[in-house]
Amino acid sequence: MVKRNQIQQECKQPASSGSSFAVLNYHRVMPIHTFWNEQVLDVGVFEQQLQQLKRFFRVLSLEQALQLAAEGKVPANAVVITIDDGFADCFDHIFPLLQRYQLQATFFISTQGLQQGYLWENQIANAILQAPAEITMLKLQDRQFATSGKTERHRSIVAITDLIKYHAMAQRNQLIAALIAQTGVPQMHHEFVTAEQLKQMAAAGMTIGAHTVHHPILALESAETARQEIAQSKAILEQLLAQPVHYFAYPNGKFAVDFSDEHIAQVKDCGFAAAFCTDWGQARPTEECRFRLRRFTPWDRNPWLFSLRLALHIVAERYSIRFLKEWVGTHGN
Ligand SMILES: [Zn+2]
Incomplete structure (x- = not known):
């Protein structure tokens, strides 16, 4: 059994050429920036980012990226797009834009939203x-x-x-x-992708991954509850899509805060092939790190700053340049 600090060290090693890739982590994309948190991106800004990705980077599906990483052949500018949670904008805004630009992405779904229509x-x-x-x-x-x-x-x-x-x-x-x-009891609207929409997205080549049932912070739940949350979300999605679900993303996703080695073991036991955290960095799917693959949360609203930060992120990780990593990981606002 590898100890946690060993894993952390392994996962912090510089990403060797051809075996790592950048993973963008999106949450919500909406028409007007009327919302109140920085995880919400305006549709126009998201489209500009896709244009930049198409122009300067090589967007891969998760399967392609993992395959190329196993062969040590990932292009230096490789990017994988992931979207967490599964709110209605996944189908209404994100999916149509991905199709327009012929890009693939991975959606991590909290399955209670499918059943209930909201989280x-x-x-x-x-x-x-x-x-x-x-x-x-x-x-x-x-x-x-x-x-x-x-x-x-x-x-x-x-x-x-x-x-x-x-x-x-x-x-x-x-x-x-x-x-x-x-x-007073609020009136609830449908604010989540529907089962039919998710099937349509999967049929169009989008990868669907699990993100628990109720989106709990796993570290705060009992071992049994955490296991159920992980296993049930996989089972529900597999039944709905009639295909295996290979990938998982930890809710909230900070290692040692929101989940631990115990949950990594559970995710492995449930038969997933890889899992994502929200810790900053390149995804490096080695044996030690493939169940806590790191991601990159884009927050720049200017498309050129977005590309610049993403490119510098890749360079900083590849050559382990500390000051650049710190600059890249520092919020501008
Ligand atoms: Zn989430």
Whole structure:
């Protein structure tokens, strides 16, 4: 059994030529940047990024990238696109643009969204947005959250989602119930890809991966619950798509914070071939690292800065240039 610090060291070694690739990690793409968190990208900005990728990089499907990495033949400018969670914009905006530019991507799906039409965080957002106008303050765990205007409500959605996120599922549900007791039961809309849409995306060559059922932080759950979350999401997707699901992404995804070696072992046991974290870096699918493949979250809205940062990221990782890694990994805003 390899110890954690050994694995960490292995995974931090410079990415040797031909055996590593950059993996972009997207979440949400929407028409107007009306949302409140930096993981939401405007559709126009996303399209510009795809144009840049098409022009300057070599976008590979995950299968192609892993195959080429095994042969030590990954092109230096190789990029794999991944999108986490499975919200409705995957089908409405991301999928049509990928098709327009003839690009493939991997979608990691939290399967409760398929069954229910939304995830827990949508409940929080809708409860706060739909709260009657006279409700100007919400209380949760001895903290107060302003809801007097639109801006206050948007800020409170971010703050309350962050507060509720770092709880085990049972407490998460209690906190959401406590929120809804103050706001009233929100009307929920369909905010997730449907089963039919997912089948269509898979049939068009998109790779579908698992991302648990309820999107819990695995490190906060019991071993048994974590195992069920991992195994069930795989089984549900395999039944729906009538094909094996080989890849997994850890919710939230920071190693040693959101998941541990225990969950890596569970993911292996469940029969996955590789898994992704959200730690910054090149994916280097060696024996030691293929169950915590690193990714790159693009946040630049300017298409040229996006390309520059991605290119420098690849160079910094390949030659292990520390100051460049730090610059690349530092938010501009
Ligand atoms: Zn996620």
